[in-house]
Amino acid sequence: MESSSLSEQLYNYLSSPGYTPQELADIGKGMGLHPTQRRELKSALAKGVIQGRIIKLRKSLYMLRKPVGGELTGRISQRGGRLFFVADAASAPRLAALQAEDGCGALYVAPYCSKGAMDGDRVEVSVRVKAPARSHHNRHRPHAAETRIEVRVLEILERGRNRWVGSYKSTGRYGHMVGDGRTSPELVRLLSPPPAELLPGMVVVVEPVGYPIANSEATGRITQVLGWPEDEGVQITTVMHKYGLADTFPADVLEESERISDTIDVAELDHRDDWRKRCVITIDPETARDYDDAIAVSRHGTNWELAVHIADVSHYVRPGSALDREARERGNSTYLPDRVLPMLPPRLCDGICSLREGEDRLTRLCLMQINRQGKVFKAEFRDAVICSRRRLTYPQVLQVLQGQAGTGDCEVDSMLREAAKLAQLLRRKRYEAGALRLDMPEIRLLTDDQGAPVDVEVETSDESHQLIEEFMLIANECVAHALNAQGLPAIYRVHEAPDPAKLNELSQELKLYGIKAGTLATREELNAVMDKIEGHPDEAILKVRLLRAMMRARYSTNALGHYGLAKGDYCHFTSPIRRYADLVVHRAFSRLSGTPSLPLPSITSLAATAEHISETERNSAAAENEAQQLMMGRFLELQCESENPRVWDAVVLTCWPQGLAVEIPLLKVKGFVSGADLPHDTSWYFERHAERWTSTDARCLYPGASLRVIPTRVDSATGFADFLPVALGS
Numbered sequence: 001m002e003s004s005s006l007s008e009q010l011y012n013y014l015s016s017p018g019y020t021p022q023e024l025a026d027i028g029k030g031m032g033l034h035p036t037q038r039r040e041l042k043s044a045l046a047k048g049v050i051q052g053r054i055i056k057l058r059k060s061l062y063m064l065r066k067p068v069g070g071e072l073t074g075r076i077s078q079r080g081g082r083l084f085f086v087a088d089a090a091s092a093p094r095l096a097a098l099q100a101e102d103g104c105g106a107l108y109v110a111p112y113c114s115k116g117a118m119d120g121d122r123v124e125v126s127v128r129v130k131a132p133a134r135s136h137h138n139r140h141r142p143h144a145a146e147t148r149i150e151v152r153v154l155e156i157l158e159r160g161r162n163r164w165v166g167s168y169k170s171t172g173r174y175g176h177m178v179g180d181g182r183t184s185p186e187l188v189r190l191l192s193p194p195p196a197e198l199l200p201g202m203v204v205v206v207e208p209v210g211y212p213i214a215n216s217e218a219t220g221r222i223t224q225v226l227g228w229p230e231d232e233g234v235q236i237t238t239v240m241h242k243y244g245l246a247d248t249f250p251a252d253v254l255e256e257s258e259r260i261s262d263t264i265d266v267a268e269l270d271h272r273d274d275w276r277k278r279c280v281i282t283i284d285p286e287t288a289r290d291y292d293d294a295i296a297v298s299r300h301g302t303n304w305e306l307a308v309h310i311a312d313v314s315h316y317v318r319p320g321s322a323l324d325r326e327a328r329e330r331g332n333s334t335y336l337p338d339r340v341l342p343m344l345p346p347r348l349c350d351g352i353c354s355l356r357e358g359e360d361r362l363t364r365l366c367l368m369q370i371n372r373q374g375k376v377f378k379a380e381f382r383d384a385v386i387c388s389r390r391r392l393t394y395p396q397v398l399q400v401l402q403g404q405a406g407t408g409d410c411e412v413d414s415m416l417r418e419a420a421k422l423a424q425l426l427r428r429k430r431y432e433a434g435a436l437r438l439d440m441p442e443i444r445l446l447t448d449d450q451g452a453p454v455d456v457e458v459e460t461s462d463e464s465h466q467l468i469e470e471f472m473l474i475a476n477e478c479v480a481h482a483l484n485a486q487g488l489p490a491i492y493r494v495h496e497a498p499d500p501a502k503l504n505e506l507s508q509e510l511k512l513y514g515i516k517a518g519t520l521a522t523r524e525e526l527n528a529v530m531d532k533i534e535g536h537p538d539e540a541i542l543k544v545r546l547l548r549a550m551m552r553a554r555y556s557t558n559a560l561g562h563y564g565l566a567k568g569d570y571c572h573f574t575s576p577i578r579r580y581a582d583l584v585v586h587r588a589f590s591r592l593s594g595t596p597s598l599p600l601p602s603i604t605s606l607a608a609t610a611e612h613i614s615e616t617e618r619n620s621a622a623a624e625n626e627a628q629q630l631m632m633g634r635f636l637e638l639q640c641e642s643e644n645p646r647v648w649d650a651v652v653l654t655c656w657p658q659g660l661a662v663e664i665p666l667l668k669v670k671g672f673v674s675g676a677d678l679p680h681d682t683s684w685y686f687e688r689h690a691e692r693w694t695s696t697d698a699r700c701l702y703p704g705a706s707l708r709v710i711p712t713r714v715d716s717a718t719g720f721a722d723f724l725p726v727a728l729g730s
Contacts, residue, residue: 006037007044014054014064021061037158050117055129071154072122075615076109077121078182083109085125085151085630087609089557109368115153116213119182120160120619125155138178145268150431153596164188164206164220165241167229168198177206177220185211186220198371203229203642205241216380230716233451235630236336241624245334252322257345260316262352264360268315269385271595273365276387279411280309282355283468286393291355292341292575294363294388295471297419302372304422308475313576314586319598328609330618333578335624338451342578349577357391366475366573370422374429379478381592397464410627416467423467434566437530438550440543443666445631453635458666472574473565479585480571482592484559488598490588491581491610494560495553506549513538513704523566525662538651538704540665552618555581555610557603579615633719635712637664645710647726652705655693657686660701662709662723671721674708678725 013019013031023032028041048054055063069361072091077084080710085107107124109117111471117123128150166177166185188206198204203226208221226241227234240247249257275296282291296307317323327343334341342349355361365385369378390412399405400416409411419681442459456726461469476493483490503520510517510529513536517529526546550564555572562570573589576582584606590597601609639645650671655663659674675693678684682695701707709723 004041005363006033007047010041010044010048011053011064019063021057021063023060024062027062033389062538071126073122073124073157076114076117076119076121076123076153076162076365081181083111083117083119084440085109085123088122089611090604109148109151109153113150113152115156116211116216117153117156117183118156118160118211121156122158122160124155124157125151125152144631147539159208159211160243161244162208163223163241163244164208164218165203165226165238166206168194168200168202170194170200177204177222177337180242186216188220190222191219193220195225198222199227201229201237202227203234219482232336235634236338236451236627239623239627239630240341240391243619245341245620245623246330247339247341250322251325252343253326256322257347260348260352262384264362270363271383271562272362273307273382273384274358275307275363275365275384275471277413278386279389280307280386281390281392281412281415282357282388283392283394283397286395289340290349290353290577291388291391292494292577293468293472294355294386295419295468297415297422299418303377304370304418304524306368306370306422306474308368308471308574309355309384310366310367310475310582310586311355311577312362312364312383312573312586313344313353313583313591315362316352316365317583318350319601323348326416327580327583331580331613332620334620336627337445337453338447343580344577353577355386355388357388360385360387364573364586364593367473368478369671370426371472372425374425376474376478379482381479381482381589383590383593383595394462394464397467398462401463419462419467419471423470424572425464425487426470427466430470430473431527434527436523436526436564436566438543438547438564440547441666442494443628443632443668445635446627448633450706453631453638456632456635462702473567474571477570478587478653479565479573479592480559480567480569483571483585483588486568486591488588488591489557489603489606490571491555491557491584491613492559492569493553493562493581494536494556494570495556495562495564496560497563502549506546510542513542515542523563537706541651541663544668554614555617557610559604580609580616584609597704629668631722632669633714633716636667636669637714637716640711640713647708647710650706650709652701654703655686655691655701657688660693662707669719669721671709671711671723673723673725674706679727 009031010027013027024038024042024045026036028035033041039185045054049056053064071230072087074085074087074091077086082405085597097421110585137365139183155176161183164179166179166184168178169178172189174190174192175194176190177184179185179188190206193210204222205218205224207223208218208220210216212218226237229238256591264620278296280292280294280296284291292311294309296309317327323344333343341418344353353361355363362386365382365384367380367382368376370376390407392407396407397416400407400413439461444457444459445453446455446457448454500521507517515529515536518525520526520529529547533546534538536542553562553564559569560569572579572581573585574582576586587597588600593599648664649666650662650664652660652662653670657675658679659672661670662673663670675684675686681698682697682699682722684693684695687694690702692700694700708726710726711721711723712724715721
């Protein structure tokens with residue numbers, strides 16, 4: 001038999017259905033070869049291994065290296081300094097099948113396979129199963145379970161960012177821009193003379209010319225000088241440029257919004273339920289300017305009727321219009337400490353669509369009948385028109401519920417008390433179903449007219465917040481269930497079950513804090529652990545670590561359920577002013593309400609939209625987090641200059657001979673306390689064997705211990721602070 005025909009026979013055998021990794025002798029028997037052909041077979045196998053077409057596993061087992069079946073597309077995501085490939089909606093099913101079949105791990109992209117791709121870039125990749133190479137330190141042949149997916153970037157289809165932001169450095173001919181290594185390269189050589197006013201250390205915006213591919217350096221041209229990083233407003237503007245966020249709208253979008261009438265056409269009311277004479281109210285934060293949702297609650301015997309009215313943005317923003325294209329591109333509104341970057345122009349989000357008190361507004365209505373067991377036994381979907389009777393804030397509602405004050409309207413007060421009873425029932429039933437109790441206090445920075453941070457405010461989820469939260473959750477669930485039941489193309493909010501490996505890692509970590517967690521394989525175990533964390537000295541830190549073990553919620557055209565909320569069907573329906581996903585759902589809602597509507601988009605286009613808005617949501621969250629941390633650092637800087645700085649509760653993270661690493665959990669700010677600054681009313685010394693600081697009067701500071709501190713210095717670049725401890729208890 002000729003070598004070429006044997007090789008062809010070999011590959012046919014290895015790719016045959018049902019083949020499992022086999023040794024050379026078994027392969028020969030399976031192919032029906034004569035023993036004299038074993039050397040030729042061995043040579044063909046060795047050649048295939050060298051060519052990369054065949055994998056040699058542990059115990060000399062052989063298998064064909066299987067391609068996914070064509071190139072895949074997706075985006076590059078940088079985490080912890082490493083690059084990962086995230087498949088898009090079209091490629092995800094094939095990739096998921098390969099991962100399930102071969103037990104492959106995370107889709108890490110090695111530097112030599114990245115082709116210069118950066119965070120956020122859309123790429124085309126080849127994916128193959130690869131066995132780890134043997135080394136001097138790892139001499140055993142790899143087992144089949146140790147194979148992994150190798151991702152190699154073939155082409156960069158679209159760059160994630162068309163501008164880089166960093167500080168100017170006057171080196172070389174025209175200077176360099178120093179970036180953060182994620183949203184921009186670490187060093188960019190400038191190709192043109194810098195502006196005359198530019199000085200080293202100032203923040204600049206650079207247009208990319210050349211990307212750092214292989215050994216090539218990144219190059220670019222300065223398009224804008226933002227100023228000194230410590231100047232008011234520069235930090236936030238820098239974040240906006242880094243993440244590609246805009247605070248203005250294109251001219252055609254603004255022109256289109258101006259053409260929309262601010263009065264409702266009488267003919268439009270013919271097919272709508274008229275709720276203008278009924279008691280409908282909005283409840284929002286004190287600082288809110290746009291009002292997406294309004295509610296009405298009434299009791300009928302042992303049952304409740306809950307009406308959730310949502311602003312009908314879809315009536316004004318039509319598919320394919322300039323407004324629609326811009327809203328989809330933004331994906332969502334972004335909330336920075338000193339400003340909001342809305343998804344829609346202010347004329348719509350703050351005016352025409354906003355459910356203002358005393359003004360007629362068009363809504364989508366989810367009308368639910370709920371029994372005393374907290375079950376929705378009837379749900380109706382209608383188009384409506386309302387005139388909000390009262391615009392209430394959370395503090396006002398809380399005062400009514402606590403009996404401290406009234407709204408001045410007896411019907412509103414009575415409805416609020418009935419609504420609170422229903423909300424408490426829904427909340428209890430949700431937790432009984434296994435919903436995770438992941439409530440975290442939120443910090444809001446208060447700024448002055450110039451955008452400088454002046455104070456922080458802790459926003460807790462009290463009874464007034466929970467009332468609205470429960471009503472929005474159940475409306476989202478009802479709409480999602482109806483859309484899914486009728487097979488209407490829509491976008492769902494999905495939250496998949498966490499990775500068991502991450503949960504096991506979390507369980508082991510919790511043991512170090514004295515918390516027995518079990519396997520964490522069920523929601524019941526997770527909730528039990530959260531009960532144990534509540535009130536723990538490291539509560540804030542442990543809650544953050546628990547959240548990181550969860551999967552990230554995303555958008556999908558498949559109703560995969562929401563693990564955290566313990567809901568089988570779930571979508572975003574209640575905030576179309578600030579989320580594009582809700583606007584898409586509203587267009588499908590028209591089929592539920594039986595009103596004339598435009599053709600619905602295809603699943604393919606919806607899948608692309610779901611992927612895009614999942615990405616814009618992540619981008620906004622990253623920008624919001626970075627802006628918050630920068631402004632928090634600026635706030636602490638101002639505290640350092642204050643004659644009466646606020647005292648903060650801190651937790652010791654690590655003890656060193658030089659001092660202690662600490663964190664203020666409330667602010668999520670890390671810093672350092674020098675051992676020399678510990679209270680001088682006694683002597684302190686570092687116990688190396690116990691990794692703690694101990695005083696001569698038996699006080700101890702160790703990882704997990706609490707102390708109170710004031711800031712003395714803040715590094716504006718990193719946000720890391722130096723703290724001075726105040727009096728410690730005995």
